[in-house]
Amino acid sequence: xxxxxxxxxxxxxxxxxxxxxxxxxxxxAIIIFGAVTSPQFLTSVNFFNTGVSSxxxxxxxxxxxxxIISGEIDLSVASILGMSSAxxxxxxxxxxxxxxxxxxxxxxxxxxxxxxxxxxxxxxxPSLAVTIGTLALYRGVALILxxxxxxxxxxxxxxxxxxxxxxxxxxxxxxxxxxVLAVIFGIVLHFTATGRSIYAMGASPEAALFAGIRVKRVxxxxxxxxxxVCALAGVLWTFRLATAVQNNGLGLExxxxxxxxxxxxxxxxxxxxxxxxVLAVIAFAALQNALLLTNFNQEATGIVIxxxxxxxxxxxxxxxxxxxxxxxxxxxxxxxxxxP
Amino acid sequence: xxRTVRRALWAPVVLLSASALVAACxxxxxxxxxxxxxxxxxxxxxxxxxxxxxYVIPKNLGNPYFTLADSVKTGGALAALGTLGETGTETSGxxxxxxxxxxxxxxxxxxxxxxxxxxxxxxxxxxxxLKSAMAKxxxxxxxxxxxxxCRDIFINQASSQAIGESEVDLLAKEIHxxxxxGIVSAAASATNQNTWxxxxxxxxxxxxxxxxxxxxxGNDDPTTATQVTQGLLQHYPNLKGIISPTTVGILAAAxxxxxxxxxxxxxxxxxxxxxxxxxxxxxxxxxxxxxxxxANLGYLAAYAAVNFASKKITGxxxxxxxxxxxxxxTIGADHTILLGPxxxxxxxNINNYNSWGF
Numbered sequence: 001x002x003x004x005x006x007x008x009x010x011x012x013x014x015x016x017x018x019x020x021x022x023x024x025x026x027x028x029a030i031i032i033f034g035a036v037t038s039p040q041f042l043t044s045v046n047f048f049n050t051g052v053s054s055x056x057x058x059x060x061x062x063x064x065x066x067x068i069i070s071g072e073i074d075l076s077v078a079s080i081l082g083m084s085s086a087x088x089x090x091x092x093x094x095x096x097x098x099x100x101x102x103x104x105x106x107x108x109x110x111x112x113x114x115x116x117x118x119x120x121x122x123x124x125x126p127s128l129a130v131t132i133g134t135l136a137l138y139r140g141v142a143l144i145l146x147x148x149x150x151x152x153x154x155x156x157x158x159x160x161x162x163x164x165x166x167x168x169x170x171x172x173x174x175x176x177x178x179x180v181l182a183v184i185f186g187i188v189l190h191f192t193a194t195g196r197s198i199y200a201m202g203a204s205p206e207a208a209l210f211a212g213i214r215v216k217r218v219x220x221x222x223x224x225x226x227x228x229v230c231a232l233a234g235v236l237w238t239f240r241l242a243t244a245v246q247n248n249g250l251g252l253e254x255x256x257x258x259x260x261x262x263x264x265x266x267x268x269x270x271x272x273x274x275x276x277x278v279l280a281v282i283a284f285a286a287l288q289n290a291l292l293l294t295n296f297n298q299e300a301t302g303i304v305i306x307x308x309x310x311x312x313x314x315x316x317x318x319x320x321x322x323x324x325x326x327x328x329x330x331x332x333x334x335x336x337x338x339x340p
Numbered sequence: 341x342x343r344t345v346r347r348a349l350w351a352p353v354v355l356l357s358a359s360a361l362v363a364a365c366x367x368x369x370x371x372x373x374x375x376x377x378x379x380x381x382x383x384x385x386x387x388x389x390x391x392x393x394x395y396v397i398p399k400n401l402g403n404p405y406f407t408l409a410d411s412v413k414t415g416g417a418l419a420a421l422g423t424l425g426e427t428g429t430e431t432s433g434x435x436x437x438x439x440x441x442x443x444x445x446x447x448x449x450x451x452x453x454x455x456x457x458x459x460x461x462x463x464x465x466x467x468x469x470l471k472s473a474m475a476k477x478x479x480x481x482x483x484x485x486x487x488x489x490c491r492d493i494f495i496n497q498a499s500s501q502a503i504g505e506s507e508v509d510l511l512a513k514e515i516h517x518x519x520x521x522g523i524v525s526a527a528a529s530a531t532n533q534n535t536w537x538x539x540x541x542x543x544x545x546x547x548x549x550x551x552x553x554x555x556x557x558g559n560d561d562p563t564t565a566t567q568v569t570q571g572l573l574q575h576y577p578n579l580k581g582i583i584s585p586t587t588v589g590i591l592a593a594a595x596x597x598x599x600x601x602x603x604x605x606x607x608x609x610x611x612x613x614x615x616x617x618x619x620x621x622x623x624x625x626x627x628x629x630x631x632x633x634x635a636n637l638g639y640l641a642a643y644a645a646v647n648f649a650s651k652k653i654t655g656x657x658x659x660x661x662x663x664x665x666x667x668x669x670t671i672g673a674d675h676t677i678l679l680g681p682x683x684x685x686x687x688x689n690i691n692n693y694n695s696w697g698f
Contacts (some may be wrong), residue, residue, distance in 0.1 A: 040450045049446040053439075148528030148557050152464035163468040241438050243465040245529055247559075248439070292447045295431055 055174025089244025113227020504539025519580025
């Protein structure tokens with residue numbers, strides 16, 4: 001049985017490789033498209049702008065990758081970002097010292113993730129339902145904390161992360177944080193036993209349980225980490241825009257899920273690599289930026305991104321779908337489905 | 341298995357770090373195109389520069405008010421820019437939030453803008469970006485909604501005090517100076533909204549029998565504005581009047597009142613566009629509301645931007661700006677230019693403005 005598990009995971013890794021190759025080509029195609037349509041696309045200033053506007057989404061995509069691979073989902077990420085932003089503004093307006101505020105915001109992220117994790121693992125509710133509920137709940141908390149007010153008098157030392165890169169380079173702070181986190185998450189996912197157990201529980205929760213993997217504990221940890229990372233994203237977002245307001249990050253969870261799925265992570269769990277998600281982050285950010293620079297109709301940018309997402313979900317499942325078509329659509333006798 | 345995964349991991353990491361390295365080390369090409377505009381030998385009495393790249397960045401796209409203010413057809417900002425021989429482009433996000441507007445501003449700066457004409461979604465969130473634009477020598481003109489101290493000139497549609505006070509006076513006349521009133525605003529962070537609401541609250545002190553019970557926010561989105569108006573009406577059954585100083589909000593509130601039991605019982609006024617509101621004025625849902633000509637606002641903003649970029653004005657108080665078909669304007673305090681007094685629409689004149697189209 002252990003060999004089957006290993007064989008399954010090898011197949012998952014092999015399938016992801018094909019996807020990443022395609023994704024790599026897509027990234028190159030987008031970069032070429034951007035460079036051809038705008039002379040400013042490949043400048044370091046533009047790189048800074050692109051990074052700055054996608055940094056938080058990219059950061060939130062990292063724990064989302066692990067959660068989706070484990071077979072769950074977390075749609076409350078943007079609301080945790082908004083709630084953290086609201087708490088940051090709320091406490092700052094009451095003259096708390098910034099370090100104490102960071103601690104409180106981190107605690108808030110942990111608690112928010114813990115609620116998600118416990119509801120999913122201990123109570124056994126489907127994660128889609130739970131996180132849609134907490135999406136609304138946490139946004140409501142943000143609204144209670146700040147009301148319709150905006151807090152914007154943060155010290156320039158912090159808000160400068162939105163316009164100043166790391167000294168000596170053109171890399172924005174949130175991109176640097178993303179790179180560090182991506183390496184950490186990548187090592188955990190691909191080179192540790194915990195990472196392998198995440199794949200296992202996504203591929204088959206029962207098999208993982210019987211193999212001795214502590215599914216509930218790992219999943220709860222993933223949600224807690226997601227909450228903490230989203231709280232970090234909330235702090236970065238607030239400082240970058242120099243504004244704490246309750247609707248910060250509204251709707252971003254869809255972008256985050258789109259990027260993770262584009263990265264080759266299967267929505268059914270058990271498949272995907274962090275490298276793929278990193279490539280998808282680059283593709284997403286570069287495409288948005290390239291379209292923006294060509295003055296493409298901003299309202300239609302969503303159509304392009306949405307189409308990309310649909311393709312990324314359809315393409316890996318296309319083969320399975322074709323096998324599953326009824327005889328009258330395929331015209332050939334159905335063969336037994338090959339084991340993955 | 342490990343080897344294949346490792347290979348998969350290294351390739352994108354190498355790609356990512358290589359491109360980051362290249363981008364970080366390469367000379368920034370974006371700033372060089374903007375620097376061309378700041379070279380000027382012309383004195384303040386010289387001709388206006390031509391061929392400037394001007395980006396008009398309203399709060400959001402798809403908002404009829406800004407389409408009126410910016411488009412060529414209505415004689416707005418882009419029309420003025422065309423007349424002056426500049427290259428005008430309208431761009432923005434679709435949600436009226438700073439997070440949606442800032443990438444458009446940054447893209448404009450990257451593309452070598454010489455001037456930006458911006459209606460600010462938030463007074464402070466845009467400041468770092470606008471200040472860095474000004475540091476690069478880009479002219480920053482705000483219109484409609486200001487980002488104080490982060491722009492060269494602000495074009496105010498009418499005296500904020502006049503707007504706030506006249507809104508309250510219009511409503512007071514309709515509800516006979518007494519009763520509970522509510523405000524349906526746009527975004528909670530919008531500079532112009534909060535300035536006007538501030539003056540409204542001050543003017544309300546003159547009417548001791550009128551009480552402001554609630555301010556709700558429709559975020560310049562028709563659905564949200566409808567929902568918050570319905571909530572307001574349900575929560576305050578004794579509500580006598582609503583002020584909605586936003587064209588999206590007043591339209592939504594009028595629709596709600598027109599199709600509900602509150603029609604005729606709750607008075608409505610605010611800032612609205614004449615063609616869209618005509619139906620509600622004619623059937624009595626709304627007795628009067630006001631606005632200014634948004635196209636003139638955009639037109640004036642364009643002239644101010646080009647004059648500033650051509651160094652004909654510096655924005656100091658007392659200087660004169662010559663704005664084409666609109667005539668001459670004197671710059672007031674804090675680098676602000678006033679378009680003029682607000683225009684009141686009632687049943688008697690509502691049909692004179694069909695040409696506006698909105």
